Amino acid sequence: MxxxxxxxxxxxxxxxxxxxxxxxxxCDQNMxxxxxxxxxxxxxxxxxxxxxxxxxxxKAYDKTKYSTLAGYADDxxxxxxxxxxRDAVFVGHSVSCMxxxxxxxxxxxxxxxxxxxxxxxxxxxxGDYVGGFSEKQIEELLQFLEANHMGWSAQMAxxxxxxxxxxxxxAELTNSFCRTDPEIAKAFARxxxxxxxxxxxxxxxxxxxxxQCSDDIIASKEVGEFVHKGIPNSKIMLLExxxxxxxxSAPDEVNAAMRTFV
Amino acid sequence: xxxxxxxDFQDMFENSPCGYITLQTNGRIARVNTTLLRWIDRTxxxxxGKRLSDFLNMAGRIYxxxxxxxxxxxxxxxxxxxxxxxxxAGEPIQMICNALEGRDAASKPVFTRIAxxxxxxxxxxxxxxxxxxxxxxxxxxSERETSELREQFIAVLGHDLRNPLASISAGARILGxxxxxxxxxxxxxMLQTTVMRMATLIDNxxxxxxxxxxxxxxxxxxxxxxxxPVLHQVIDELRLSSPDRQIEAEYAIDxxxxxxxxxxxxxxxxxxxxxxxxxxxxxxxxxxxxxLDGLFRLSVANSGEPIPQAAMEKLFEPFFRGEVRxxxxxLGLGLxxxxxxxxxxEGVLTVTSMPDETRFTFVMPLR
Numbered sequence: 336m337x338x339x340x341x342x343x344x345x346x347x348x349x350x351x352x353x354x355x356x357x358x359x360x361x362c363d364q365n366m367x368x369x370x371x372x373x374x375x376x377x378x379x380x381x382x383x384x385x386x387x388x389x390x391x392x393x394k395a396y397d398k399t400k401y402s403t404l405a406g407y408a409d410d411x412x413x414x415x416x417x418x419x420x421r422d423a424v425f426v427g428h429s430v431s432c433m434x435x436x437x438x439x440x441x442x443x444x445x446x447x448x449x450x451x452x453x454x455x456x457x458x459x460x461x462g463d464y465v466g467g468f469s470e471k472q473i474e475e476l477l478q479f480l481e482a483n484h485m486g487w488s489a490q491m492a493x494x495x496x497x498x499x500x501x502x503x504x505x506a507e508l509t510n511s512f513c514r515t516d517p518e519i520a521k522a523f524a525r526x527x528x529x530x531x532x533x534x535x536x537x538x539x540x541x542x543x544x545x546x547q548c549s550d551d552i553i554a555s556k557e558v559g560e561f562v563h564k565g566i567p568n569s570k571i572m573l574l575e576x577x578x579x580x581x582x583x584s585a586p587d588e589v590n591a592a593m594r595t596f597v
Numbered sequence: 598x599x600x601x602x603x604x605d606f607q608d609m610f611e612n613s614p615c616g617y618i619t620l621q622t623n624g625r626i627a628r629v630n631t632t633l634l635r636w637i638d639r640t641x642x643x644x645x646g647k648r649l650s651d652f653l654n655m656a657g658r659i660y661x662x663x664x665x666x667x668x669x670x671x672x673x674x675x676x677x678x679x680x681x682x683x684x685x686a687g688e689p690i691q692m693i694c695n696a697l698e699g700r701d702a703a704s705k706p707v708f709t710r711i712a713x714x715x716x717x718x719x720x721x722x723x724x725x726x727x728x729x730x731x732x733x734x735x736x737x738x739s740e741r742e743t744s745e746l747r748e749q750f751i752a753v754l755g756h757d758l759r760n761p762l763a764s765i766s767a768g769a770r771i772l773g774x775x776x777x778x779x780x781x782x783x784x785x786x787m788l789q790t791t792v793m794r795m796a797t798l799i800d801n802x803x804x805x806x807x808x809x810x811x812x813x814x815x816x817x818x819x820x821x822x823x824x825x826p827v828l829h830q831v832i833d834e835l836r837l838s839s840p841d842r843q844i845e846a847e848y849a850i851d852x853x854x855x856x857x858x859x860x861x862x863x864x865x866x867x868x869x870x871x872x873x874x875x876x877x878x879x880x881x882x883x884x885x886x887x888x889l890d891g892l893f894r895l896s897v898a899n900s901g902e903p904i905p906q907a908a909m910e911k912l913f914e915p916f917f918r919g920e921v922r923x924x925x926x927x928l929g930l931g932l933x934x935x936x937x938x939x940x941x942x943e944g945v946l947t948v949t950s951m952p953d954e955t956r957f958t959f960v961m962p963l964r
Contacts, residue, residue, distance in 0.1 A: 360663055368671070476656040553662050584670060
């Protein structure tokens with residue numbers, strides 16, 4: 336299975352340049368449903384699911400490969416090669432910000448600009464560095480995820496994985512945007528919240544826009560500032576939007592901010 | 598007269614058996630009912646205007662931001678999710694929740710309502726189930742590994758035992774040629790008997806291990822070669838090894854039998870060996886082999902104490918050993934292997950045990 340099917344890649348819009356949207360931990364490419372349409376007129380847009388999320392091929396989930404963000408970045412690069420990306424705009428949300436930072440290093444020239452929505456280079460506190468979480472809290476999260484199966488069950492798996500010969504399951508398919516195999520969800524949470532990409536920031540050599548929410552408990556202002564200071568050619572914009580998902584809660588504000596940059 | 602509280606919606610909101618929270622679009626708490634306040638030991642003043650996150654544990658906060666908030670935006674509701682709130686004393690209190698997003702005419706979100714049910718016991722139960730599943734998984738994996746190792750060990754051991762046995766057998770043959778005294782002859786005969794018994798045991802062990810390792814009993818069928826000479830040979834060997842016992846054999850094989858002759862020989866050897874071990878030493882063991890009505894039928898009968906009813910059910914299971922004198926004690930694989938050989942030939946091995954006779958009967962189609 337090629338990268339297009341494996342990562343459930345959707346290419347839309349038209350334009351000289353390409354914009355790639357990468358979703359974060361929790362849901363899938365649906366996170367961009369209010370943002371991507373705003374850019375279809377000027378850009379060729381690419382939406383995809385990380386392996387293990389949304390409509391991706393769960394059989395392709397490889398524990399070792401996806402135990403680091405580099406494994407996810409390799410998929411982005413593979414997709415970029417397949418689609419012949421040059422000088423594209425990479426728009427990442429949450430953990431995908433650092434996946435974009437890594438992908439930009441792995442394939443110079445593939446991306447010309449980075450938009451990072453709610454980035455964090457490290458979630459766990461470390462000495463003077465404030466990430467916002469303690470090691471213990473992250474362990475609690477991993478345990479807690481088991482209490483929320485999101486309606487996942489072995490019986491539902493065929494329908495979730497896009498198997499059309501069980502249409503009777505369709506009606507029950509609520510939460511489908513955020514549903515995934517609990518084992519994979521847990522592993523993705525682990526790699527996300529235990530990642531440390533502080534050293535990678537200085538290696539970013541393309542213009543970067545950081546969109547920072549007010550009142551975001553996942554990626555606080557301090558964390559956003561740290562990313563801004565770390566990436567040489569970056570600027571940071573503070574959004575009025577609250578929470579961690581401005582792409583859903585305040586798409587107009589996000590779209591306007593992105594327009595000033597791309 | 599009905600109690601006025603029945604129609605009092607304010608009272609129903611405040612004192613419902615579940616908790617209620619209403620959030621503003623900026624995620625701040627707008628309303629919270631008395632039931633929830635009581636559960637988490639807070640006051641309305643403490644909660645209103647704060648973020649819901651301020652009253653969740655860290656895992657709940659992350660989960661709310663990464664899953665619940667986005668899903669509410671995308672599908673307008675989210676049912677049956679778990680959330681841990683924190684009481685004023687800092688104790689976690691497990692909840693199960695439904696949430697829905699209120700929208701205006703233009704589909705803009707205007708508020709979020711959350712209904713919360715205390716689920717401490719349920720979550721404890723679920724956690725126990727998760728733990729039990731995890732433990733079962735681990736113990737199954739280790740069990741499998743151990744049993745595979747054990748069976749591989751048996752297979753290797755069986756192979757390694759054959760070589761020294763072949764040397765002993767060869768040595769006994771050489772000694773037998775030069776044996777002069779009666780005593781020397783007796784010792785050599787005893788050696789040969791022991792070697793044969795040992796070889797049978799090893800064959801059974803190897804077959805058993807192979808069966809367990811997934812190889813099963815393999816057959817090398819040949820209908821053209823006669824079966825009778827093989828049976829003669831096996832029975833002669835058994836007579837040699839038990840010179841003080843009588844084995845009567847009758848043959849009426851008129852049609853070709855499509856079988857693995859070596860395997861059928863092994864089956865006969867196991868059945869007769871069993872009859873010699875368990876049957877009365879005063880009476881003969883009776884073997885009969887015949888072809889009749891498209892079937893090959895072989896029976897081995899002995900006299901003596903019948904097999905107890907309880908033992909009958911386990912007779913063909915591996916490692917089953919009946920009461921027998923120590924010198925005859927085997928591994929308990931003989932009847933198991935015999936029944937496996939029968940099965941491989943699409944046949945059956947059955948047993949009847951009466952006070953006057955115990956009889957094992959093997960029947961297979963001629964094909």
